[in-house]
Amino acid sequence: MTGIGSKTILGLAAAAALSLGTARAEPPHGGIIRYGHEQEPPCLYAGWVQAGYIQRQYADNLVARDHDGRIVPWLATEWTVSPDNKTYIFKIKPDVKFTDGTVLDADAIVYNFNHWFSDDPDKINRNAKLYVYEYISSVTASDKLTLKIELSRPYQPLLTVLSTYFFGILSPTALDKGPQAVCEKPVGSGPFYVEQWNRGQNVILKRNPNYNSAPATAHHQGPAYVDGIVWKFLKDDTVRYGSLVSGGSDAIYDIPAVDWDEARSRYSVIQDITGGTPTRLQLNTAFAPFDDVRVRQAFAYVSDRRKAVDVSFHGSTPYNGNGALSLSTPEALKDLAASYPYDPAAANGLLDQAGWTGRTGDGIRTKGGQPLMVRILYAAGALINSDGIQVLQILQDQARDAGFDVVLKPIPQADWFAGKGRGPTDYDAQPAYWVASSAEILKISWRPDQRGVVNPNNASRFQPPELWAKIEEADRTFDDARRLALYQGAQRIIVDNAAVVGLFPLTVSIASQPKLKDIWISSPVSEPVFHDAYFDR
């Protein structure tokens, strides 16, 4: 894991030595990994990244992405791209079968694409559609092991996107069983298969004894070393960490910040900073007070965000000052990380200039009789954990000193995803992240409204034509240096206009018992991988 910004921490020197050893005997087989995860997704397929973590265990993708951003073979052993970058021809790995026995060939993959792009709510894969549908003109099987994707216009991030979990290939036989089966017992061709989902408790994953389609990023080819995984949902921090301490779990996800130091000394700890957008405040530029760039910049200067993140996360999560991209995203502009440092004088100066010079009895600034109120809307407990909420509370407190009345408005996870209370006039700022591997996320976050269709993922409502022009051009530019310059120019427009205020990235951390070796965290979106893991005797 040498990708830019991503890091590996190994708590035990022995573990480090073992996992770095290149030549070693076949690891011991057997055992079941009892893994304590945190959030339970509503469905085991597509959707939220919490489902993606499980999907990484039971499904394969067309291609894989390593931590350096290279696209490497997975179900596709090789591929060619036409000179006009509009035709992709993939050679599919032979003799691969789904765990229900269905043959995995080019026809099966075409079947998946047709399913995703369907208008039928039982079939549609809205993430897949959102990313690539507009570019795809056809997906066909030239023969059993040749897949052809034709685009209407070039899209450079295509392969990166295809390596993401929501493009995981499922068995057509299982897809035909309808949404309930796909949600509860999806069937892929991965190193494990879903045996059972005990709601509220765990997902039982069993080893696929015939696994022969590991990606090039895997440490070994062939079936997994362990017999299975019990993927438990331990939402409470005390229970999750306690389960590791008492030996009830072999590994846990998301080490609670208060236990971070102890975990690092007692267990093998690995961490990955997820790419895409970090958790950042998207300031609503369409309405007062944040329609004025000076007020937005003042809000960025008003609090010591770096310190708030350090204090709240006990050093387990870094500060992400560049609100446009997560610091592990290859295209992230380093110098923007230091933008808008804590500067109350600058904040007050900007607010005075912007005309917020009146004061209420309790010190809140006013302009034309209106108080300077900022409503921060967030999905508590889902996208923002308790440590993250503490960051918002510190920010609320410090903003008050400059005359901001910050109101925190938590809403349930479902309302967040459903967009309830997230109408353009319902909020002034929204903290959220969106996982991705690289700058292809900018298209999702900053696409302007088109023909009256609001892009709800552009919560900043910030849509200057020059920003979209840069992003669109970057997405169709195949010259690496030029594409990088365009993406970085886009970040500058976003940050200079304070359309977002950076806070912290999404991190994935796993602590495991010293005897459990070789769990690793994969690109593109920090999925834990258990295929190579084994119990040391």
Added chain:
Amino acid sequence: MSEPAITARQAPPWRRRTAAVLRRLLGAVAVFWAVATFTFCVQSLLPGDRAEMMLNVASGTLVQASKAELAAVNARYGFDQPLSVQYLRYIEALPRGDFGVSYQTHRPVRDMIAEQIRPTILLTASALVLAWVIAIVVTVTTAGRPGRLSRFIGGVQVATAVAPPYWIGTILLVVFAVRLRLFPVEGDNGLPGLVLPAAALAIPLSGFLGQVIREEFSRVLEQPFVTTARMRGMGDTGVRLRHVLRHAALPGVTLSGWAVGALFSGAAVIETVFARPGIGGLLVAATSSRDIPLVTGIIVASAGIYILANLLVDLAYPIIDPRLRAR
């Protein structure tokens, strides 16, 4: 214990009893219907387009859905029908235990509840029994005795009665599971895994029951028949167990009907904390994903159990208190 109606007094005893039971049953059905109607109204009044919410929650992505996508969902779940039609369908399906299909898993809600209700009943029943045992032991040994210890225990009962189960659960977990390793932290659905969650629910309830019994206990201890028993040479423990407790426990029995409801709501939190199976944890998950049929099903099923428990308490009362039988 109100005076029975004149007509009832003239009727033979079995008819009076049957009439009373029928009245209770009818009342229970009316309450159940009211709960079901109320739940339907609340979910119908929730703001926002339900079809859009289902699509977005399922994909974990906020996208403006096309008209065709929304129409398909609306037709599938009958959201395009007038509210009155939806209500009639809903009420008509209730006696069959049919709450429709979960928006998230697309499985029948009835099956999901049936799978998960046993561990919840086991947990709440164990907690109720444990609460009674703690309350009786503490009260019988300390109530009505002079001195600081008795007052202190009374104070502890008040404190536990108001302590949230979540907090007690976390404390029990850290002390007995993580530090002392006497019980599993999670993942054990057998007896050892039941102890801490049941205790977390039972401790606040025992404080509450204890308080109620304690007051009655102290009062009964002053009654002449207790003095009589003592004069017959009966020991203190015998008097407390055989004579006083019987009287003092009556208000506690009444409260047990209510306690079933309190335990069910407490189970929602405790099942989530201890990662146990059950409808409590299912309810938490269903609420956070706005799975309306599942939420409705669990609320109506829990209400059904609550109503049933109170019905049983009502019917059992004459058995425990012979005075009610004699009339």
